[in-house]
Amino acid sequence: MLWTVLVIVALLVIVALGFYAGRLLFQLKQQNQRQQKVRDERIKTISESIYTIAKAMEQQQCDLSEGVIRIVNLLGALPILSPPDHKASYPHTYALFVEVSGFAVLEDRQKLSKQEKRKQDIAREQIESDYESKVLSEMPAIKTYCQSIT
Template identity: 50%
Template sequence: MSVLAYTLVAIALLIIASLAFYAGKLLFQLKRQKDVQQKARQERVVRIMESVHTIAWAVEQQQCNLSEGAIRLVNLLDSVPVASPPNCQRDYPNLYNLFLAVRELPTHQQRKALPPQVRAQQDQKREEQEAKLESGILKEMVMIRSLSFS
């Protein structure tokens, strides 16, 4: 082989080694990025579940209105970033049915803007649903407080 051939082979090997090093560096950065994302996801799960357990406890202790608890819990449980989040409709049917009954009711400023008769009708509807579902919801709160994604 000539000097030119050896030179070309050496250059080719140098290019291949450089590309392999660069690919390895990119793979290492990708792994590190995935680890950071996984840690952030796990921390989010922990924060959400702390909120879920606190709200469930407050509902169980009657420190939180059943309707407010239903709205907050269903939305939080639906947002847990895990492979298979709880199915509220299947796992907590009483809570989910109350959520369906009250999720469209206006709150805050929209509620204050309603005529008193309309507010009273909505309150009556909400209270009837709460009374009907209360015992089942309280049982589901015990299940929710034991829920974990470790």
């Protein structure tokens, strides 16, 4: 009689623990699905932004250096688990990014004198002209990549 009660209690504990474990697994699955949905939406939003910037650069509606800075930062922000080597895929875009990333922006630019601003603008324009055709030739590949990940 005692053994029967112990076996029944043990079975009830096992069933309760099994139910609890199943419930936790279900909640984990839901959480993973929500996270994947958020990740997919973020990838879509970022890739649309990159596509728009690349298109604007091709149509001369966006400064080359500004577009490159934005594109490189957005490519780095893509929440892809195993991202490709964008630096190798778009070497001229990254090279221009490195060249222009040393210039003053925002508050730092406001602190510069008019002469210093003009000097930086001239240097930036020279760098942009050196890279223009090379960077613009990479824009179709960047746009294609953005369309492929959405």
